[in-house]
Amino acid sequence: MDVADWIDRRRAPYAADPKATRGRARPEPPSPTRTEFQRDRDRVLHSTAFRRLKHKTQVFVYHEGDHYRTRLTHTLEVSQIARSIARALGLDEDLAETVALAHDIGHPPFGHAGERALDALMAPYGGFDHNAQTLRVLTWLERRYADFDGLNLTYESLEGVLKHNGPITDEAGRPVGRYAGRAAPAAILEGAERLDLPLTGHASGEAQAAAIADDIAYDAHDIDDGLRAGLFEIDDLAEAPLLADILAEVRGRYPDLDEDRAGHEIVRRVITRLVEDAIGEGARRLEALRPRSIADVRAAPGPVIVFTNAMAEAEGGVKSLLRSRMYRHSRVDRVMADAASIVRDLFGRYFEDPGALPAEWEREARRGGETSHARAVADFIAGMTDRYAIVEHRRLFDATPDLL
Template sequence: MDVSKWILRPRAPYAADPRRSRGRAVPQSPSATRTEYQRDRDRVLHSTAFRRLKHKTQVFVYHEGDHFRTRLTHTLEVAQIARSIARALGLDEDLAETVALAHDLGHAPFGHAGERALDARMAPYGGFDHNAQSLRVLTRLERRYAEFDGLNLTFEALEGVVKHNGPLVGEELTPAIVEVASRSGVPLEGHASAEAQAAAIADDIAYDAHDVDDGLRAGLFRLDELGDDPMLADILAEVDARYPGLDDDRRGHELVRRVITRLVEDAISESARRIEALAPRDIEDVRSAPQALIAFSPQMAEAERGVKRLLTARMYRHAHVDRVMAEAAGVLSDLFDRYFADRDALPAEWAREAGRGGETSHARAVADFIAGMTDGYALTQHRRLFDATPDLR
């Protein structure tokens, strides 16, 4: 399909319209200078949780090197890709950007290893899920405004965050998500807006590209080992044909930028095909569609899964990464156990929060406190409370 006609389109009828938002939990007067979704974006950018992403692990702990992605730089890359896809398809760029910027606010320190550690400790109390935790941050834990807790984002922004991975069914319907979503008034069935779907697929694109880049930089694999994956091998052959004799650093960067381009162009083309087939009249048609509107083609979806399989084998399960993440998970497990057993070990404001209810409220307050930590702060607290703390290198 010719993608050119989809570039720089005016806002489509199926796009989220800030003038027709379902509104906010606490009604507020409109801004004289910004749309509702622009206000959402700005509130996320100015939040404490967003700043903390600077020192939260993506794959490598923040002190392992200045050039590796952090949760913050990953988020910014997702936002850029989400805006590009939204612009090409006539969607609201500001809502797509908002969901992209907010989607990882609930991540614990040390990436998915930290999430698994907290989920294990919280299993008797509803579990821990970073999507649900992002919604807790946005609706309760950020305390900046005089009139409400959280950021009081629009319904569409909250829906996009909680449905970041699509409609919530099966194992994804965790007790933590059910509890937070029901309190926030976000229905769990159906798709989120096309803008939220653009942010979700942008997350996959950013992961694939920057983890290849970071894995090469860390020496976890070499460029010639990427030839095991058909798409990466094809792109490397394309680079080598155009730039014979290019040094490996530049070959790697050319590979990464072409991975992004291929995935983005395919997502736009396949999404355009689905839009033409469905002919959605408004955002409700997007929500009730039988399948996601923003997606890769079947061939590219399989190619993208192949890249993830390669990264899982060569990077996420690499002996060095496994060892560091196991030690990091132990740090958070230690902290949870100490704070849960001894409320006085918590800072005063969190000790008060933990004491407001029963055992479940206590556990949730401990999880909220730990989830909000940066990697460095978690290590500092562990050194304060325990005789030995792993170096995580």
């Protein structure tokens, strides 16, 4: 029995099937040892953009400590959780893992502060969005193969990355979800048209598993990192009802446990609660929908892998606590404000003086008009690690903010 046949025996009828993939933009002969989604996963893992995640900020800048999450460690945790959910629901684990591994590849340096800075700078040129940038990396900017630009991933993987958080537009073409009330990013519209990726409808169950895994990983590891950084204490977790319940459980069972281990035990239980709730609700929704194919999942009136209403409210309480105690903490705000100023300075210098760019990027910046010039500068900066951005700023400017 080959690997594809072994996977087939465990796959639900509504799961993505690598044997029935819509294919790749540039057709390739099949692999004798891997499914199409396994090849996609491996291409993401071996990409330069994936390696750069090691030195890109999650919340804390890379040199603040060795044990805080980076984009890379966050991505690996998302991948593990996504596989667990996909396995439990009969979905294709490899596609779920591919979407999870690729979902943050488009993030610029310095986390959301870097993204906000680039989005403001690129506002006259179509804006900047990390999800759109991920699509650009996967389909054009990553250049490793002799026959094509990008990674030439399957349609299902690209669709999953593009729409893992839900549809981009409704049937009338109006932006929805995170893009509601504003235009969808130009890079998404251009990429979707070029690749014939529909912006309406939901992505596969595998992509939905990756999306909810992202939320679960964020909640859990930011609790862990916030405690480690001293931004809040264990007792402060009681402000969120879900965490209050888990804190009481841990204190009741292990009254003499030291604070470090107690924190880890709380995080472990948070992950378990959220994963089990998502699997349970996913199973209930799939049973009610009775999808006979992946097309039924895409056409469903709502996502099929979500938290129960009660858990969604509880998880929102966790995010609210982290927002007030961590993301808006004065220490984090100061560092991120300085980091954003580095991004603004670099953009302004490269835009005014393309000669400050490396030769290949200078050629790219000078190739078209003002919009393509700005996009090339944004592409270059988005590919930077935190460390490289700081080094470049020191090369080009007399003073660079101290991010410690």
